[in-house]
Amino acid sequence: MSLNRFALFVVLNFFIFDGVSQSTNFFYGSFESNGVYYQDSESSDYDKKFASNSYLNLKYNLNNKWVFDLQTESYLPLALQNYSDLLEDTFVSTFSINFNPNDFNFTLGTIYEQFGSGMLLRTWEDRQLGINNSLWGIRTSYKKQNLRFVLLGGYQKKANTISEGKVFGFDSEFTLYEDKNTFNSLLVGLSYLGRLEAPHYVSYPFDDLTNSFSVRIDYNTDSFYLNYEYAYKSEDGVVKFNTVSETFVKNGNANLLNAGLIKDGVGIDFTFRRLENMGFYSERVEFGSPFFETTLNYLPALTKQHDYLLTNINVYQSQPNISFQDPSLMKAGEIGFQLDAYYNIKKETFLGGKYGTKISLNISKWNNINGNYDYENEDYDLEFLGFGEKYFSEQSLEIRKKWSEKFSNIILFVNRYYNKRFVEEKVGEINSKILVFDNTLLLNGEKSMRFEIQHLFTEDDKKNWLGYGAEYNFNYNFSAYFNSIVNYGNELEDKPAYSNFGMSFSKNASKFMLSYGKQRGGLMCYGGVCRYVPEFKGLSFSIITSF
Amino acid sequence: MFKKIVFTLILAFYLTEFNAQKLVPNIPLETFKGTYTTMNKELSEDNFYILSFWATWCVPCINELDALNEVYDELSDKLNFKVLAISTDDARTMRRVRPLVNGKSWKFDVLLDENHDLKRALNISGLPHTVITKQNQILHRRVGYAPGEELDLLDKLRQYELE
Numbered sequence: 001m002s003l004n005r006f007a008l009f010v011v012l013n014f015f016i017f018d019g020v021s022q023s024t025n026f027f028y029g030s031f032e033s034n035g036v037y038y039q040d041s042e043s044s045d046y047d048k049k050f051a052s053n054s055y056l057n058l059k060y061n062l063n064n065k066w067v068f069d070l071q072t073e074s075y076l077p078l079a080l081q082n083y084s085d086l087l088e089d090t091f092v093s094t095f096s097i098n099f100n101p102n103d104f105n106f107t108l109g110t111i112y113e114q115f116g117s118g119m120l121l122r123t124w125e126d127r128q129l130g131i132n133n134s135l136w137g138i139r140t141s142y143k144k145q146n147l148r149f150v151l152l153g154g155y156q157k158k159a160n161t162i163s164e165g166k167v168f169g170f171d172s173e174f175t176l177y178e179d180k181n182t183f184n185s186l187l188v189g190l191s192y193l194g195r196l197e198a199p200h201y202v203s204y205p206f207d208d209l210t211n212s213f214s215v216r217i218d219y220n221t222d223s224f225y226l227n228y229e230y231a232y233k234s235e236d237g238v239v240k241f242n243t244v245s246e247t248f249v250k251n252g253n254a255n256l257l258n259a260g261l262i263k264d265g266v267g268i269d270f271t272f273r274r275l276e277n278m279g280f281y282s283e284r285v286e287f288g289s290p291f292f293e294t295t296l297n298y299l300p301a302l303t304k305q306h307d308y309l310l311t312n313i314n315v316y317q318s319q320p321n322i323s324f325q326d327p328s329l330m331k332a333g334e335i336g337f338q339l340d341a342y343y344n345i346k347k348e349t350f351l352g353g354k355y356g357t358k359i360s361l362n363i364s365k366w367n368n369i370n371g372n373y374d375y376e377n378e379d380y381d382l383e384f385l386g387f388g389e390k391y392f393s394e395q396s397l398e399i400r401k402k403w404s405e406k407f408s409n410i411i412l413f414v415n416r417y418y419n420k421r422f423v424e425e426k427v428g429e430i431n432s433k434i435l436v437f438d439n440t441l442l443l444n445g446e447k448s449m450r451f452e453i454q455h456l457f458t459e460d461d462k463k464n465w466l467g468y469g470a471e472y473n474f475n476y477n478f479s480a481y482f483n484s485i486v487n488y489g490n491e492l493e494d495k496p497a498y499s500n501f502g503m504s505f506s507k508n509a510s511k512f513m514l515s516y517g518k519q520r521g522g523l524m525c526y527g528g529v530c531r532y533v534p535e536f537k538g539l540s541f542s543i544i545t546s547f
Numbered sequence: 548m549f550k551k552i553v554f555t556l557i558l559a560f561y562l563t564e565f566n567a568q569k570l571v572p573n574i575p576l577e578t579f580k581g582t583y584t585t586m587n588k589e590l591s592e593d594n595f596y597i598l599s600f601w602a603t604w605c606v607p608c609i610n611e612l613d614a615l616n617e618v619y620d621e622l623s624d625k626l627n628f629k630v631l632a633i634s635t636d637d638a639r640t641m642r643r644v645r646p647l648v649n650g651k652s653w654k655f656d657v658l659l660d661e662n663h664d665l666k667r668a669l670n671i672s673g674l675p676h677t678v679i680t681k682q683n684q685i686l687h688r689r690v691g692y693a694p695g696e697e698l699d700l701l702d703k704l705r706q707y708e709l710e
Contacts, residue, residue, distance in 0.1 A: 067572075112663075113662070118662075122662065175581075175582055185581055220579065225645070227581075258642050260642070260646055262645060265650065267648070298638055305639065305640055307606045341646070342649065342651065344651055358613075358650070446696075475693075476693045504691070506691045508689050508690075509676070510690070511673060546669065546671060546690075
């Protein structure tokens with residue numbers, strides 16, 4: 001009996017014998033399945049084929065002290081387009097035993113953890129992106145009043161196998177000051193993460209063990225906050241074309257500064273970040289893997305995360321790494337900032353109207369780090385505050401307004417610059433403006449409808465796009481939608497158009513969705529992480545349920 | 548292969564029918580102060596809690612919380628409930644949470660589940676996801692938000708109040 005079957009057998013037995021439990025011992029879990037019949041795909045491997053990804057998670061709670069957690073995944077008959085080739089068939093993906101007496105917490109097996117803001121370590125699961133970079137090992141944490149300490153070590157999950165590199169580290173946080181009745185607090189933190197991976201055939205001029213550490217400080221008051229985190233990664237070989245360089249050896253560092261002002265009805269947040277060679281993987285050669293396998297840290301793009309179809313074209317991806325493509329395209333990281341402002345115009349004022357108006361503004365700008373880059377000798381010398389070639393900039397303004405009991409809308413304007421050459425290492429620069437109107441109308445009973453219209457204006461790349469869509473909610477459980485985006489400005493004879501229609505049914509903690517249509521190919525981004533997806537047309541379904 | 552899919556589906560529905568998560572797990576969550584609290588501590592009062600899992604980038608989540616905020620003052624005492632908005636924003640957008648909450652003048656408490664520990668422990672896959680709980684017992688949960696659905700949620704509370 002394989003390990004997979006054995007684990008499933010044990011869990012099912014647990015479940016069967018637990019049928020009548022009513023104490024604190026109980027089973028729970030979730031099931032999710034996403035499938036597509038590819039009627040037509042850019043990728044010949046998928047043309048006229050069915051593919052699906054399914055996840056069954058089962059947990060067992062024992063006396064509120066123990067949690068047993070098992071996740072089985074199925075990629076049958078094959079994984080959805082652009083998920084790792086290693087994801088195939090059915091296998092036990094994660095398994096852990098967690099013991100949680102008072103101040104201590106022990107985990108054996110799968111570990112999800114984040115140190116600070118994740119610049120050294122973040123292990124998490126994102127099914128939409130096919131990321132599960134959890135560690136397989138042991139973790140212990142201790143938490144008491146003003147101290148929090150985590151110690152862990154293990155191997156990293158890599159699809160259905162584990163990585164070769166070993167990972168171990170600790171995270172600590174001390175609350176130096178806290179006022180129970182206000183927001184006033186002062187905290188400091190210190191983390192360490194080591195990655196040990198011995199190279200196979202070559203003797204490299206750097207250590208097998210790469211050390212990284214970070215320090216952070218977090219200061220909060222009722223009306224102001226300030227956080228700063230510094231991270232450092234010791235010398236390591238630069239990876240190019242899946243090969244670790246014997247000559248190009250560099251250390252890395254990161255600076256993250258964040259400050260905000262808070263008042264009732266107003267909120268302002270400012271973030272500055274400088275990343276220099278901070279990509280970190282438990283297997284060096286997985287560097288830049290499109291499936292994010294063995295990635296250890298989380299360095300997302302710090303830009304506004306959008307939710308509309310046309311605003312998701314030309315989305316920025318963070319540039320934490322060294323890349324020497326040619327003498328005119330050399331990067332060693334990124335430097336930039338983001339500003340967010342939120343303002344609530346009060347009810348019964350001239351601009352606020354009867355229901356008030358909510359405004360949010362976002363400004364971001366990201367550049368290469370300026371310095372002397374030497375292509376021949378594979379070296380660079382960077383300025384600390386040097387803004388080099390611009391990668392991306394964006395200004396966006398969103399106004400949310402409720403006009404009456406029944407009608408409300410959102411107006412969004414985005415002005416964006418995207419340097420395709422420096423971000424994607426392709427050709428071109430794109431200046432675009434996007435306008436979105438998203439309207440909601442409440443009808444009788446539980447019925448409501450939403451309709452949106454959006455336009456992307458640009459003279460560059462593929463030119464103008466128009467998008468529109470409508471959604472009708474028959475009741476709180478059942479809705480149907482249609483949306484379409486048309487690249488009508490494109491010089492191609494056949495203007496690319498992507499239309500989709502579908503329905504969704506939800507009841508309690510379950511949701512079922514069915515849709516048919518053509519999906520745009522290209523860079524798809526969720527949660528600040530992007531991946532290329534081939535264009536396809538097909539029938540998709542999705543089931544999620546928690547129990 | 549087909550058999551496997553059918554088996555998994557049946558198993559999933561079977562589990563849904565006969566078992567349900569009963570308690571809110573006692574997971575540590577971060578506050579705006581950067582310090583940690585636990586669910587047991589947050590849910591210790593003898594009233595209903597609406598746990599609303601949301602994110603700053605999730606449009607329907609914000610719509611739901613805006614709508615709940617509209618009726619909160621009027622109904623929270625009458626129906627004896629509190630809203631805890633649990634942000635699942637990760638390091639990318641987490642710093643935006645406090646300014647957004649103030650900019651929107653939301654009146655309820657907000658906690659941060661930055662690396663999704665509570666979200667994972669409650670097996671939540673899609674946002675928004677709403678849980679009604681009292682004395683740590685999970686009474687009701689639902690996924691998604693349709694305009695006006697907050698009224699249905701409050702009706703549920705009225706029903707529980709009568710029981």
